[in-house]
Amino acid sequence: MTRRVELSGWGRWPRVLCTVASPxxxxxxxxxxxxxxxxxxxxxxxSYGDAALNAAGVISCRRLDRMIRxxxxxxxxxxEAGVTLDAVIAAFLPRGFFPAVTPGTRFVTIGGAIAADVxxxxxxxxxxxxxHVAWFDLLCPDGELRxxxxxSNPELFRATPGAMGLTGTILTAAIRLRRVETGWIMQRTxxxxxxxxxxxxxxxxxxxTYSVAWIDCLAGGARRGRSLVYLGEHATRDDLxxxxxxxxFEIPHRRPRRVPxxxxxxxxxxxxxxxxxxxxxxxxxxRSGPELVDWARYFHPLDSLLDWNRIYGxxxxxxxxxxxxxxxxxxxLSALLGAIAASGLGSFLAVLKRFGPGAPDRPLSFPxxxxxxxxxxxxxxxxxxxxxxxDAITREAGGRLYLAKDSRMTPETLxxxxxxxxxxxxxxxxxxxxxxxxxxxxxxxxxx
Amino acid sequence: xxxxSDPAGGNAGAPVLVLGAGSDIARAIAQLxxxxxxxxxxxxxxxxxxDRDAADYATRHGVAVTTHAYxxxxxxxxxxxxxxxxxxxxxxxxxxxxxGDQEANAADPARAAEVIATNFTxxxxxxxxxxxxxxxxxxxxxxxxxxxxxxxxxxAKNYVYGxxxxxxxxxxxxxxxxxxxxxxxxxxxxPGFVATAMTEGMDLPxxxxxxxxxxxxxxxxxxxxxxxxxxxxxxxxxxxxxAHLPERIFMRTRF
Numbered sequence: 246m247t248r249r250v251e252l253s254g255w256g257r258w259p260r261v262l263c264t265v266a267s268p269x270x271x272x273x274x275x276x277x278x279x280x281x282x283x284x285x286x287x288x289x290x291x292s293y294g295d296a297a298l299n300a301a302g303v304i305s306c307r308r309l310d311r312m313i314r315x316x317x318x319x320x321x322x323x324x325e326a327g328v329t330l331d332a333v334i335a336a337f338l339p340r341g342f343f344p345a346v347t348p349g350t351r352f353v354t355i356g357g358a359i360a361a362d363v364x365x366x367x368x369x370x371x372x373x374x375x376x377h378v379a380w381f382d383l384l385c386p387d388g389e390l391r392x393x394x395x396x397s398n399p400e401l402f403r404a405t406p407g408a409m410g411l412t413g414t415i416l417t418a419a420i421r422l423r424r425v426e427t428g429w430i431m432q433r434t435x436x437x438x439x440x441x442x443x444x445x446x447x448x449x450x451x452x453x454t455y456s457v458a459w460i461d462c463l464a465g466g467a468r469r470g471r472s473l474v475y476l477g478e479h480a481t482r483d484d485l486x487x488x489x490x491x492x493x494f495e496i497p498h499r500r501p502r503r504v505p506x507x508x509x510x511x512x513x514x515x516x517x518x519x520x521x522x523x524x525x526x527x528x529x530x531x532r533s534g535p536e537l538v539d540w541a542r543y544f545h546p547l548d549s550l551l552d553w554n555r556i557y558g559x560x561x562x563x564x565x566x567x568x569x570x571x572x573x574x575x576x577x578l579s580a581l582l583g584a585i586a587a588s589g590l591g592s593f594l595a596v597l598k599r600f601g602p603g604a605p606d607r608p609l610s611f612p613x614x615x616x617x618x619x620x621x622x623x624x625x626x627x628x629x630x631x632x633x634x635x636d637a638i639t640r641e642a643g644g645r646l647y648l649a650k651d652s653r654m655t656p657e658t659l660x661x662x663x664x665x666x667x668x669x670x671x672x673x674x675x676x677x678x679x680x681x682x683x684x685x686x687x688x689x690x691x692x693x
Numbered sequence: 694x695x696x697x698s699d700p701a702g703g704n705a706g707a708p709v710l711v712l713g714a715g716s717d718i719a720r721a722i723a724q725l726x727x728x729x730x731x732x733x734x735x736x737x738x739x740x741x742x743x744d745r746d747a748a749d750y751a752t753r754h755g756v757a758v759t760t761h762a763y764x765x766x767x768x769x770x771x772x773x774x775x776x777x778x779x780x781x782x783x784x785x786x787x788x789x790x791x792x793g794d795q796e797a798n799a800a801d802p803a804r805a806a807e808v809i810a811t812n813f814t815x816x817x818x819x820x821x822x823x824x825x826x827x828x829x830x831x832x833x834x835x836x837x838x839x840x841x842x843x844x845x846x847x848x849a850k851n852y853v854y855g856x857x858x859x860x861x862x863x864x865x866x867x868x869x870x871x872x873x874x875x876x877x878x879x880x881x882x883x884p885g886f887v888a889t890a891m892t893e894g895m896d897l898p899x900x901x902x903x904x905x906x907x908x909x910x911x912x913x914x915x916x917x918x919x920x921x922x923x924x925x926x927x928x929x930x931x932x933x934x935x936a937h938l939p940e941r942i943f944m945r946t947r948f
Contacts, residue, residue, distance in 0.1 A: 270745065311749035322752075336753040 247281075252303065255554050256293040256652060258561030258624045261686055263298060267305040271325060271416040274384055277304060278414065278681040285685035286414040288327060288354030292361060293564040294652025295686035296409040304414055306356050312336065313417065320422040321379060326356025326415040333422070334540070339494050342422035343479075343540070345377035349596075351545045356415040361649035362406035362610040364617075365544070366455035366477065369447075369601035373612055374420075375406035376604070381418035387679030390416065404673050407609035409648050411674060411683050411693055427493035429480040430455070430543040436530045440470025440579055444616070447474065447599040454478050455543075459529070461522045462595040462620060463515065465586045470578065472597060473529040480537055496539035503551040507559045518591030556593075557623045563652050565592075565632050566611075566619040568600060569644035574616040577642030581618060581635055588631040592620035608666035608673075611647040619650070629653060648687065656692045697783050697833040697878070698729060699917060704833070705730030710782035712736050712763055712819060713789035714743055718839060718887060721909030722786055727754040734778055736763035765789045765815025766807060771822055783834040784916075785823040787816035790839065791854075798853035805853055812857035817864040824868060824877045832876020835916055838865045839882045842924070845932040846943070869921055880921055884908055885928035901927060 246266065253260040265287075268277045278284055281302030288306050290297055297303065309327035320342055322333065330344050331351040337343070348363040357363075359381060364373040371377075380394035383401055391413075393402040405412045435450075437443035443458050450456055455477035464471045482493050489495075547553050554562070569577040578597070585592065596619045603613040622628035636658045639646065645662025646654050660667055671693070677683075687693070697707055709726045711719050714735035727733055727750045735743045740760040747758040763774055791811040798804045820836040827834030843851055844858030862881055869879035886902040903925060915923040924932075938946070 311745045312752035313748050315752050324752075332753070340755075 247302075252287075252290065252298055253561065254293045254295060254297060254652065255291050256562045256564055256624075257554055257557070257559075258563065259295055259298070259652060259686070260561075261295070261298040261300055263300055263303045265303045265305055267308050269308050271309055271382075274304060274309075274414055274416060275388055275390070275681075278302075278384065279388065281681075283682040283684045284414075285683060285688075286326075286356060286360070286410045288357030288360075289329065289352050291350060291353050291357065292409065292649040294650060295690065296361075296648060296651075297357075298686040299684060300686075301684075306354060306414070309356075309416065317342075320424065321419055322422055323417065323419045324355055325417050326359075326381075327354050329354055330358065333420075337422055338425070338428055338540070341424055341426065341494070343425045345371060345421055345423045346374045347544050348374075349545060350548050351541075352548060355418050355420060359406055359415055359418060360408065360410045362604075362607065362612075363649070364598075364600070364612050366457040366475075366598065368612055369451055369456065369599045370454060372601065373406070373604065373610060375607065375610065377421045378406075379419040379421060381405070382416045383413040384416055384681075385413040385679065386677045386681045386683055388681055400673065403604075403607045404609070404670060406604075406607050407611055407648065408670065409609070409687060410685065411688055412677065413683060425479045426482045427480045427485055427489075428496050428540045429485060429489075429493070429537045430477040430540060431480045431484055431535050432538045432543065433476045433535045434529055434532045435474040435476065437470075437472040437474055439468060440472075440575070440582065443470055443472035443474055443597060444575060444578075446472075447616075450474075450476050451599070456599060458597040459525070460582075460595045460597040460618070461526055462582055462585050462592050463519045463522055464526075469582050469586070471526060473526065477538070477543060484537065486537075496541060499541070499549055501549050501551050504553055504555040506555065508556045515589050515591045518593050521593070522591075557621070560624045562621050562623045563628065563632065564619060564621050564650040565635055566617060566647040566650040567635070567639040567644050568603075568611060568613050568617040568647070569615045569639065569642045570613060571615040573642040573644070577638060577644060578616060578618060580638045580642075584631065584634050584638060585620070588627065588634075590622055590628055590631055592622055594619070594621045605666070608670040609648065609663065611645065611649070613645065615644070617647075619647075651687070654691070656690075659691050659693075696917065696919075697835050698726065698731065698913075700729065704783075706732070707783035707834075708732045708734055708778075708780045709784045709786070710734040710736060710778065710823070712765065712785070712787040712816060714746065714760075716788045716790070717905040718884065718908060719786065719788035720746060721905040722788070722912055723750060724753070725909055725913045726784065727756045727758075730754070730756060731784070732757040732759075732780075734759050734761060734780075734782055736761040736774075738762070738764050765819070766810035768810065768814060768818055771815075771819050774819075775822055775826065781826055781830055782823065783827060783832075784837070785820060785827075785835070786837045786839070787820055788839045789816050790841075792851065793854065795849075795851050795853060808853050809857045809860070812854060813860040813864070817861055817868075820865070820879070821868060824872055824879060828872060828875045828877050833878075834876060835878040835880060836868075837880040837882060837912065837916070838862075839884065840865065842883045842885050842928050842932045844883075846936045878916070878919055878921065880912075880915065880923065882908075882912055882915075883922070883924045883928070883932075885925050885931070901925075901931065 284302035285299040287297035306327040309325040313323040453476040458472040458474040460472040743760040841858040843855040
């Protein structure tokens with residue numbers, strides 16, 4: 246049974262009328278696929294652009310949401326692909342386990358996290374999501390279900406993370422959780438008055454478990470790239486105030502708030518974003534010394550504001566996330582920030598992060614060793630022109646864009662960013678003959 | 694009345710029996726009660742189809758979960774079914790239901806009987822027997838029947854289903870009065886529209902539509918407070934109006 250639904254990614258742009266099927270159990274996915282002319286799997290729809298859109302067929306994995314088993318000895322959790330990190334944390338944090346890698350939202354599915362090979366604030370130390378996946382079962386275009394692991398179907402095991410669902414549909418997966426003593430993070434804030442200082446702070450703290458920076462993309466001149474660099478470590482029980490030690494996994498309950506309607510288009514402009522950034526930087530600069538922050542506020546601050554994508558208004562927004570190699574990162578970032586400042590367009594969210602070594606054996610996995618910058622722009626002609634300029638700078642620096650965020654890059658930009666790995670991936674796709682053709686709006690746009 | 698369950702995990706050992714355990718509403722309630730530590734007995738016509746859910750609850754919450762064959766329409770086997778459970782359940786939830794096709798239900802006696810047994814006599818007799826057993830054991834306990842606002846007034850669209858739910862609602866009301874002074878809470882739940890995975894993208898009126906999770910949270914909250922009837926407040930108004938429309942006017946409407 247299918248229905249026709251207008252879908253978009255989290256950026257709410259573009260929107261596509263899609264035929265959607267919601268198979269109720271893993272065994273129902275193969276017949277569902279066989280009945281569609283082509284398909285792409287979709288989880289919670291948190292990729293920003295057109296990766297989980299396909300007019301001819303979308304397989305919603307939301308009903309594949311059962312956990313299968315957990316081994317507390319190894320921390321290995323087997324679960325269906327539609328299980329969310331939210332559910333994983335709810336079930337296992339009280340028992341002292343936490344996802345080894347979590348992106349900026351817990352409202353993602355395990356299948357989606359593998360498909361995008363998401364990264365977190367610990368990428369420089371722990372790699373990306375797929376580095377903590379023991380195996381997954383992939384329903385391939387030929388209708389065969391294949392167990393993929395380093396030993397079994399290793400090519401698919403490497404090609405699937407980052408491929409945004411194009412190699413097949415993940416039905417179940419086994420992920421390793423990490424042990425934690427508490428639900429709290431010991432956070433330290435480093436005030437970086439400019440880009441060089443921010444980079445120096447990252448480089449000096451490569452041994453920190455977590456690191457990420459909020460960057461003021463509107464500050465110009467000598468203050469260009471001023472940042473607040475946040476370092477974090479899982480707090481031990483002894484780090485907690487005595488009153489919290491008895492229940493170390495409990496955090497203050499915050500009622501999530503919801504953005505009730507689309508903000509008017511003018512709400513976020515250079516002035517309001519500039520004022521916000523200045524106030525935020527000042528407030529952050531006053532913070533000194535380590536502080537305890539609960540896991541939800543530390544890892545997923547925006548999750549407390551449900552439907553936050555509506556603050557960009559009805560037209561939607563595009564997220565721009567690039568990664569630049571270490572050697573060119575400083576010049577590249579400076580040029581990117583310069584182009585943004587010159588455009589007069591503010592990005593409300595701007596995040597800078599040091600990546601560790603990427604995974605060159607995974608052709609479409611995004612992270613490469615260096616720096617990644619993530620920005621949001623409400624969709625407009627000027628913003629699209631600006632992002633084209635940012636593409637040129639990224640390419641010049643030998644960098645690449647993140648498919649999970651992208652809605653507008655050209656095949657040439659993709660080719661420049663991913664290089665010969667792209668040909669390897671296309672060859673693998675071509676060899677995956679079968680009636681269950683996997684494709685998406687993103688794949689069609691980029692010729693993947 | 695002492696509580697059979699509470700958010701702090703009190704009486705967490707009390708087993709919970711879920712009839713029609715494969716439904717979205719049943720699953721949402723089971724998650725909440727398993728999270729409090731209650732062992733679960735899942736029952737449905739085809740228990741093998743519950744294995745996935747059983748593993749899920751056990752993995753998430755570390756509780757014992759068993760599955761059982763239960764056919765609500767097999768009225769003669771109800772006592773035997775209860776005898777076959779590994780322990781006397783202290784909370785019994787019936788989420789059994791069958792809507793069917795109205796035209797076929799009204800025309801075919803076998804279908805009519807099936808709809809009535811599935812929505813009414815089967816769950817009613819099961820909750821009746823369970824309440825008697827829990828009371829005999831001294832309680833505390835609760836039996837919860839998921840009925841429907843469709844039973845508030847027969848409508849052309851679904852009156853076989855509606856009549857069965859009306860019967861179930863009336864039975865629960867009587868059962869509740871019978872146990873009013875005893876240790877067993879008898880709760881009637883009358884949901885309105887509930888959005889499930891299958892209705893994603895469908896055009897249900899947002900103000901009148903809830904999710905299985907939200908409904909389950911309200912049912913468990915009602916259980917905690919010992920509330921006998923749970924109806925969505927907006928639906929209470931809507932059905933209050935529909936139920937009291939004069940016949941002359943009601944005949945002209947199409948809902």
